[in-house]
Amino acid sequence: MLGGAELSRAVPVRSEGGGFPDLPGASVGKVVLRMAPFPNGVLHIGHGRLLYAQEHYRERYQGKLLLVFDDTIGSEEKRVEPEFYDLILGDCDLAGVRPDAVYYKSDRLAAHYAWARRVIDKGGAYVCRCPADLLRENRAAGRACAERTQASGETLDEWEKMLSGGYAPGEAVLRLRTDLAEPDPAFRDRVLFRISDLEHPRVGRKYRVWPLLEFSWAVDDVELGVTHVLRGKELVIEDRMQRYVWDLLGVSGPPFLHWGLLRVREAKVAKSKTNREVRSGLYDGWADPRTWSLRSLDRRGISMDALRSFILSFGLSLSDIDVAAETLYAENRKRIDASTPRRAFVSDPVRLDIKDYPAGLHEISLPNHPDRPDMGQRTVAAGPSFYLARADVLAHLGTEIRLKDLLNVRLTDSAPSEDGALRAQFVDRENRRIPRLQWVGAQNAVPVDLLGVDGSHLTGLAEQSLAAARARDIFQFERVGFVRVDSGTKETDGPVRVVFGHP
RNA sequence: GCUCCCGUAGUCUAGUCCGGUCAAGGAUUCGGGGCCUUCGACCCCGUAACGCGGGUUCGAAUCCCGCCGGGAGCACCA
Numbered sequence: 004m005l006g007g008a009e010l011s012r013a014v015p016v017r018s019e020g021g022g023f024p025d026l027p028g029a030s031v032g033k034v035v036l037r038m039a040p041f042p043n044g045v046l047h048i049g050h051g052r053l054l055y056a057q058e059h060y061r062e063r064y065q066g067k068l069l070l071v072f073d074d075t076i077g078s079e080e081k082r083v084e085p086e087f088y089d090l091i092l093g094d095c096d097l098a099g100v101r102p103d104a105v106y107y108k109s110d111r112l113a114a115h116y117a118w119a120r121r122v123i124d125k126g127g128a129y130v131c132r133c134p135a136d137l138l139r140e141n142r143a144a145g146r147a148c149a150e151r152t153q154a155s156g157e158t159l160d161e162w163e164k165m166l167s168g169g170y171a172p173g174e175a176v177l178r179l180r181t182d183l184a185e186p187d188p189a190f191r192d193r194v195l196f197r198i199s200d201l202e203h204p205r206v207g208r209k210y211r212v213w214p215l216l217e218f219s220w221a222v223d224d225v226e227l228g229v230t231h232v233l234r235g236k237e238l239v240i241e242d243r244m245q246r247y248v249w250d251l252l253g254v255s256g257p258p259f260l261h262w263g264l265l266r267v268r269e270a271k272v273a274k275s276k277t278n279r280e281v282r283s284g285l286y287d288g289w290a291d292p293r294t295w296s297l298r299s300l301d302r303r304g305i306s307m308d309a310l311r312s313f314i315l316s317f318g319l320s321l322s323d324i325d326v327a328a329e330t331l332y333a334e335n336r337k338r339i340d341a342s343t344p345r346r347a348f349v350s351d352p353v354r355l356d357i358k359d360y361p362a363g364l365h366e367i368s369l370p371n372h373p374d375r376p377d378m379g380q381r382t383v384a385a386g387p388s389f390y391l392a393r394a395d396v397l398a399h400l401g402t403e404i405r406l407k408d409l410l411n412v413r414l415t416d417s418a419p420s421e422d423g424a425l426r427a428q429f430v431d432r433e434n435r436r437i438p439r440l441q442w443v444g445a446q447n448a449v450p451v452d453l454l455g456v457d458g459s460h461l462t463g464l465a466e467q468s469l470a471a472a473r474a475r476d477i478f479q480f481e482r483v484g485f486v487r488v489d490s491g492t493k494e495t496d497g498p499v500r501v502v503f504g505h506p
Numbered sequence: 507g508c509u510c511c512c513g514u515a516g517u518c519u520a521g522u523c524c525g526g527u528c529a530a531g532g533a534u535u536c537g538g539g540g541c542c543u544u545c546g547a548c549c550c551c552g553u554a555a556c557g558c559g560g561g562u563u564c565g566a567a568u569c570c571c572g573c574c575g576g577g578a579g580c581a582c583c584a
C-alpha cells in the first residue's frame with residue numbers, strides 16, 4: 004500500500020515487453036525502424052500498435068525511428084490529403100513518439116525509377132497492356148498475358164514510353180515476372196508501377212508513373228537503411244514481394260515482423276466516415292470522441308502513457324485482438340485515480356426544497372480526495388434548496404435518503420410540484436447506511452455540459468468549485484466518472500464544458 | 507475457391523522454439539465479503555483456460571498428424 008506522498012509522484016507504469024521477441028540479428032545502437040502512415044486521416048486508437056510497437060523497440064535497442072509518409076499517388080478512392088501531414092506529425096508528438104527523421108515517399112521517385120531499371124535489366128519485369136480486369140482474370144487463372152514473353156530490351160522501350168507519356172492511365176503497367184504456377188494467386192506477377200494523372204499535393208504533376216507499396220518499400224527499406232520492418236499482418240504478402248525483388252537484384256534487405264489486427268470493441272474506427280463527419284461539421288473536429296482518434300483520447304483525459312501500456316500488453320502476437328475499452332480505462336484509472344479531485348455533479352437536475360432544514364447550515368467543507376487528506380478541502384454551498392439528479396430522486400420517492408456528507412431527508416412528494424421542485428422532510432444528520440445521493444447546493448450551482456463518448460451532450464449542474472476549473476483539469480464526478488475540462492471552455496459565457504473519460 | 511497465418515479462462519497475456527519445476531502465472535471483467543460518507547480506490551475470497559481427435563514418450567499446453575474454428579491476402583489502394 005502506497006502512502007499519499009508516493010502516489011503523488013508515482014512513475015508511469017511501463018511494460019516489461021514480455022510479448023515482444025528479440026529482433027533477429029539486432030544489436031543495441033544499430034537498429035533502424037520506420038513507420039509509414041498514409042496521409043489520409045488522423046491517427047486513432049488502432050494506430051497505437053504501430054506507434055508503440057516501434058517505440059518499444061527503438062527504446063529497447065536505442066535505435067532510430069523514421070517516419071516515412073507513404074504518400075505515393077494512391078487511387079481515386081484513396082487519395083493523399085495534404086492536411087494530414089501536419090496532423091499526423093502532431094499525433095506522433097501527442098503520443099510521445101518522436102521520429103528521428105521524416106521522409107516522404109513522394110520525394111523518392113528517382114530512386115524507385117532507378118531500381119525499376121535494374122529489375123528490367125535483369126529481365127525481371129515486363130510492361131503489360133492488359134486492362135485491369137483482364138489482368139486480374141489471367142492472374143486468377145494462372146494465364147500469361149501476351150506481353151509476358153517480352154525481352155528486356157523491349158520492356159525498356161515500353162517502360163520509357165510509360166515514363167514519357169506514351170500511355171494513358173490504365174493502358175500499361177510494369178509487372179514483376181514471378182511464376183504463373185505460383186500457388187498463391189496473390190503473388191502472381193504483381194504490378195510494380197502504374198500510371199496516374201492525379202495531382203499530388205506535394206509534387207503536383209511532376210510524375211505520372213508511380214510505384215506500388217511493395218516495390219517502393221523494396222527500394223526504400225534498403226536505401227533508408229531500415230534494419231527491421233514491423234508492420235501489420237495484412238502486409239505479409241508484401242514481405243515476399245520485397246524479398247523477391249532483393250533476391251533478383253542480389254541485395255539483402257531487413258527481416259519482417261508482424262502484428263495482428265487490434266479491435267477495441269467500443270471503437271468503431273472508420274477513417275472515411277470520420278473525415279466526412281468532421282468536414283461536414285457533424286463531428287466536433289478531429290478530437291470528437293466518436294473518432295477514437297488519439298486526439299479524442301487525450302481530450303477525454305486518457306493519457307498516452309495509459310494507451311502505451313494497454314498496447315504493449317498485447318505484445319507482437321499475430322493473433323487478432325478483440326479487447327474492451329474497459330481495459331484501457333483500467334490502465335488510465337491506475338494513473339489518475341489517486342491524484343484526481345472529486346466533485347459533485349448532477350445530471351438532469353431537479354430541485355429539492357427541504358422542510359425544517361437545520362438553521363445555519365449554509366456551507367460545508369469536503370475533502371478533495373477521500374484517500375488523500377494532503378490534497379486539501381473545498382467549500383461547497385448547502386441548503387435549504389438543492390439540486391439532485393432526476394433519476395436518483397425518482398428512484399427513491401417516498402423513502403429516506405442521505406445527501407452525501409450532509410444530512411438525511413425523507414422524499415415526501417410523489418411527484419414534482421408545478422414549479423418543478425420536490426419537497427423533502429429533514430430527518431437528521433446522523434450518518435446512516437441509507438442510499439447516498441450526490442447533490443449540489445442551489446446557490447452558486449455551476450451549469451455543466453458533459454460531452455459523452457457517443458457525442459451526446461448531457462446538461463447538469465456541478466458544485467460551485469467547478470467555476471474555477473481550468474481547461475485540461477481532470478475531475479472525478481462522484482458516481483459518474485472521470486471527466487476532463489474541455490479546452491476553450493472559458494472563452495464563452497456558457498456552461499463549463501467537460502468531456503467524459505471513463506467510469 | 508486458392509495461399510498464408512493464428513487458436514491458453516468472458517477478454518488480453520505469460521509459458522510453446524530447448525517436453526517434466528504448469529494439477530498452468532499475471533492483468534482485466536464478473537460474483538461474494540471488508541473498508542471508505544462515490545456506482546471510484548484499496549484489501550480479502552471466489553468462479554473461470556491449454557479448440558477437438560489421434561500419435562510419439564515414463565511424461566505433452568509444449569513434438570508429429572488429422573480435423574474444427576477464426577483471421578488476412580488474392581487492387582493498376584496503403
